[in-house]
Amino acid sequence: MPAVTPAMKEETKEIIYNFYSEECNVDRNTLNENTNVIEDIGGDSLMFLELLSLFKKKYGINVEIKSIGKYVLKHPSATLGKILDLTLLIIEHGDKIADLA
């Protein structure tokens, strides 16, 4: 698993924010770490799966959805800030994210 560098973190954040901006037809500049995907910009939970497949390809990550599910059950990720944190953990730990739950 790649160690997350500040540059990777910044790039990941940009990818996530641009993704939600485009898919939800909202101005990128209005998004921040407290933006709630469902309540504030009309997104849904399925969108994260699309985003995940993008990062899985980009970093060759091996992770099962059920492993992410175990983590998310205890650490809900409804805001863009939380989604970024979750994504970085997946990049760094892959399927072992379940052990962090």
Place this chain on the structure above:
Amino acid sequence: MERKVVVTGLYMMNSLGMDIKTSWENIVAGKSGIRNITLFDTTQFATKIAGEVPGDVEEYIKKYCKKHTIKQMARGTKMCFMTAKEAVKDSGVDFEKLDKERCSVVLGVIGTGFSKIYEEKDPSNRILRTMDNAMPAWISLEYKLEGPNFTIATACSSASYAMSYGFDLIRSNRADVVVTGGASANITPEEIGGFNEVYALSTANAVPEKASKPFSKDRDGFVMSEGAGILVLEAEEVAKARGAKIYAELIGYGLSSEAYNIMAPMKDGYGMAKTMEMAIKHAKINKEQVDYINAHGTSTQLNDLYETMAIKKVFGEQAYKIPISGSKSMIGHTLAAAGAMGSVITVLSIHNKTITPTINYDPDPELNLDYIPNQSREKDVKIALVNSYAFGGHNATMVFKKYE
């Protein structure tokens, strides 16, 4: 005193227009929306014609939905969503000012239009794109409506059953506003092939615009088409309190099951007649008051013969004086949406004092009623029936009244 149910919003999208104005003008002009099928290769099918909507649904939907939502909707759901948005806009209703637990969505749906022709291009979101309840769900989500929200599936009378339930919700004081109607996007290899298998479709491919000919002697089956029709039903006192325009009043309906055959209508139109009688009784009107019928008129041998016999059975000598439209002659048969399409056209006919024609009409000696042959007519309609019948024997008749 019974609550009155009025129509305050309308919209339709069909083979004669992506918007209600164009569609209505083309219907009044007696044009046909039937063309060669372009959505897939028809080489292996006996039927090569249908009533596709004339615009690019994928482009139109971008004005109404977010990108991620579009990916989760099938073609029929997209048409339904756009039509519902426009109907709500037309009604002028502001749901924020109403009790949302008393606002409902009830739609007639028999599939979302998902097909292998779309799955091959993009297999994602299969569940969301195929679930029949997607249409009312998206509308409810859009306006955050919290009243009953569901679909009714009774094949080609689905939308009429949905409108009937919407009527009951308001009449029984369990809802103030109901978004209702139906949508259909069944021009797919699966549906064309399936209906060809049971010889229900026209194969008059040579001149597509003349293929749908209800009540004509050489009718040879229905022409599949797609579209959506939505009506906003509202309790009269709620509509009046907000100063809404009122197109017409929905005063009753008749629903019945023929319990006879899975495909064929009951001989001599017995079930159809019974349903019209039930509707007239439910609406508390006299038969003599009915001065227009929007027929189911599919352009199949049996339906058109039996529907004509049923009208004669119900109305006797008066049957010959009631003008009858076969709207499917122009827009084709929109299956689950058909009752809504007929109802939107009928409400506009009442509102605009214009009754629409049955085009491609070539008299059948056995069918001798006034089918408004080929040309629209001015008429101040007071009470109208809209008939819908379906495989499975699910009959429905709606009764609309001029609002005075």
